[in-house]
Amino acid sequence: MSPDDPTTADEPTPRGRTHRRGRTRRHIVAGAVAALLAGAGAGALALSAEAAPTVAVTVDAGTSLGTMPSTGVGLNTAVYDAYMNDASAASLMKAAGIRQLRFPGGSVADAYHWKTHTVTGGSWAAPGTDFDHFMATAKKVGAQPIITANYGSGTPQEAAGWVKYANVDKGYGVKYWEIGNEIPGNGHYGSKWEVDTHADKSPTAYAKNLLAYAKAMKAVDPTVKIGAVLTTPGSWPDGLKASGDKADWNHTVLSIAGKSIDFVIIHWYPSGAGTADILNTPAQIAGTTSAVRSLLDTYAGPHAASVKIAVTETSSAMSPAQTSQAAALFAPDTYMSWLEHGAVNVDWWDLHNGMGKPTTVNGETDYQDGGVLSVGSCSGGTCEPARETPFPTYWGIRSLTALAQPGDTMVKASSANRSVAVHAVRSSNGGLNVMLINKNPQNAAQVSLSYAGYTPAPETVRTVSFTKGGTALTTATRGTAAAQTLPPYSITTLQLKRASAATRADAPSPAPTPTAAAPVASASGAIGTRAQATAAGAPVGRPARSSTTGGLASTGMSNAVTYSAVGGLLAVAAGSVLVLRIRRSRVSHGR
Structure with a gap:
């Protein structure tokens, strides 16, 4: 997407995402975006506030969905x-x-x-x-x-x-x-x-x-x-x-x-x-x-x-x-x-x-910033964390x-309830890693896991997690390969070892190792000065995209979901703060 005109914030831009000139890709239709934001606080998962039943997860480690690309x-x-x-x-x-x-x-x-x-x-x-x-x-x-x-x-x-x-x-x-x-x-x-x-x-x-x-x-x-x-x-x-x-x-x-x-x-x-x-x-x-x-x-x-x-x-x-x-x-x-x-x-x-214009999503401040790292900008009296947070x-x-690491084998995994997503990877060292994503913002999820083509060790499991409010990944030893409790709104990866008595018959055929990533070399680290940016070819508004369907067998999710593609972001420096504007209308990205 091309950068939006920095003179206005939250104007509709092609793509369907309003990227408030500092947001990146949102402008599908100003009204649609407003509706999204208005419903942010209450738009959490439509799941029962009561404890959910145990979710059954199956991992077929003997299959291959291909190797993790470099x-x-x-x-x-x-x-x-x-x-x-x-x-x-x-x-x-x-x-x-x-x-x-x-x-x-x-x-x-x-x-x-x-x-x-x-x-x-x-x-x-x-x-x-x-x-x-x-x-x-x-x-x-x-x-x-x-x-x-x-x-x-x-x-x-x-x-x-x-x-x-x-x-x-x-x-x-x-x-x-x-x-x-x-x-x-x-x-x-x-x-x-x-x-x-x-x-x-x-x-x-x-x-x-x-x-x-x-x-x-x-x-x-x-x-x-x-x-x-x-x-x-x-x-x-x-x-x-x-x-x-x-x-x-x-x-x-x-x-x-x-x-x-x-x-x-x-x-x-x-x-x-x-x-x-x-x-x-x-x-x-x-x-x-x-x-x-x-x-x-x-x-x-x-x-x-x-x-x-x-x-x-x-x-x-x-x-x-x-x-x-x-x-x-x-x-x-x-x-x-x-x-x-x-x-x-x-x-x-x-x-x-x-x-962009900060809002609250499931009890958290959402800065409406499309970047993965903060630029330390402010809006309406609210400021982001320090730059590069x-x-x-x-x-x-x-x-x-x-x-997963490049060259690891992605394997089939499924969940009986779309409130928990699952992905699994057979590592090159013979281990099996299983990522479990609990999409319920209020409740922990009880998960039972079964395996085909792999016999995990019976001891407690090493987990790597990211939970709501966290500022880092946390490592712990808890639960077993067969049963885990997932905190609300969390990502938990189980890093399993093979049971010592298991045979090698359950190992999938080895996959070729992809080309190695570019070697690490020193960078200049030069930082450009900030300047006023104007948009080239600013979108005049894109029509909303139609919905489509398609099931994802490996996650067990429903296929009855609509979507709209958007794009576009633009970075603008205003005063001492870098503001990147997003374009979200239909198909634009204001970058």
């Missing part, structure tokens, strides 16, 4: 974020197991010129956030980069020059390159938030230009992977045909370029009227993935199986919860649900953002480090 856990960064290269931010990202960083940031990517570090259309790029500074931070974190080439105001030659500089001149080895951000938001379907200076803004034009980008970039480095922008199945403008078009965006783009691309790009911003709704939306991911795979099977031919799915933007920005515990629970459930269904990576939106969302993502 690029699986990613995060967005942006050139308008003057704090992007803070040394403390890099340390926190590394500790959270971030393995991929996206640059230069949402819609601003379609206005950003890498060589001059300038932005077309009145937005801005903070000093010290250029490509080389970003790469220094990525190496310090140990993360691989994914770069969004400028489609909106750039050229294939400009993108090819970036590939040459990155991989030939500097030896950075940047593998993944997206061609544009949210190009369907270029006005072709009525809503405009994405910069696109092409005379022809149709999906046919995008697909043909995409092929020109791919040809020019691969002529410089044949090993790079080129990604095509899709609309999220079931979300605006999926299924729409503009005047003169023979088919919608996805069918048109893939019919022309499907045999020539390496991956497709999805942005996923599910919506819900309350926290209970948003916490159940990962159940839709199986259906969304299936729809994308069906398109690839239709248009990519024998090449289809090798085309990857990258979720380069996602968050809870379309819900009442941004920095409170519900967002923390949503994050690991979302990452794992996508990865279990074959995504090569998932990139959360985003590192820093800035607060992790929000609960950060700890939700960091909880994944207790569950």
Whole structure:
């Protein structure tokens, strides 16, 4: 998404999330957002206040849902974020197991010129956030980069020059390159938030230009992977045909370029009227993935199986919860649900953002900040914690480090009640890790666990947890592999050992180890000065996305949940406080 105009806060922006210029991605419709916030306090899980019955969880450790990708856990960064290269931010990202960083940031990517570090259309790029500074931070974190080439105001030659500089001149080895951000938001379907200076803004034009980008970039480095922008199945403008078009965006783009691309790009911003709704939306991911795979099977031919799915933007920005515990629970459930269904990576939106109008969600202050780390901003007399303080969302993502490492095997797990989500991973050392997420904000959950293909040791279990009000992950020894009590609104990962008497017959076939993440190197840690930013291509409002369904067998959740994709954030420095504005209308991200 491209940055929103910083002169107003909470204006509707394309995408469906109102990102108060400091919020990131919310603007689906100002009224809808207001309704979400109004219901935040009471929007907790619609669960009985009485003690719930024991939830049965089953883990089939003999199955394989694939290996944990080396690029699986990613995060967005942006050139308008003057704090992007803070040394403390890099340390926190590394500790959270971030393995991929996206640059230069949402819609601003379609206005950003890498060589001059300038932005077309009145937005801005903070000093010290250029490509080389970003790469220094990525190496310090140990993360691989994914770069969004400028489609909106750039050229294939400009993108090819970036590939040459990155991989030939500097030896950075940047593998993944997206061609544009949210190009369907270029006005072709009525809503405009994405910069696109092409005379022809149709999906046919995008697909043909995409092929020109791919040809020019691969002529410089044949090993790079080129990604095509899709609309999220079931979300605006999926299924729409503009005047003169023979088919919608996805069918048109893939019919022309499907045999020539390496991956497709999805942005996923599910919506819900309350926290209970948003916490159940990962159940839709199986259906969304299936729809994308069906398109690839239709248009990519024998090449289809090798085309990857990258979720380069996602968050809870379309819900009442941004920095409170519900967002923390949503994050690991979302990452794992996508990865279990074959995504090569998932990139959360985003590192820093800035607060919106604070509200209360299930008894906690929610700063309405889409970033995982605070920028220390204030609004209406309420101030966030000090800059670089992790929000609960950060700890939700960091909880994944207790569950899985690249190369571990994801296995099937199911829950008999959607109030408890479950994900399980067979570790490379022969252990079995099981993440349990209790989505009830008031009550503890009693869980009984059974296993196939694995016999856990009978002693008490080592657990790693993040609970409501926590400021760190906590490790304890409690419960057994067969029975656990989960605190309200918590993430608990069981780290199980095999029973000594168990045979090796229950071990799944070994999976290949993915390519190692980029080596850690020192970063400059340069911090750009703050400046006033204006938005390029500010959205004029996007229509709400339609709902879609799709069950998620591995979590046992209901598939009757609606969602809306949103996107967009923008960072603006106001006075001494960095404010990143979010764009949430339909499909925009104000980054």
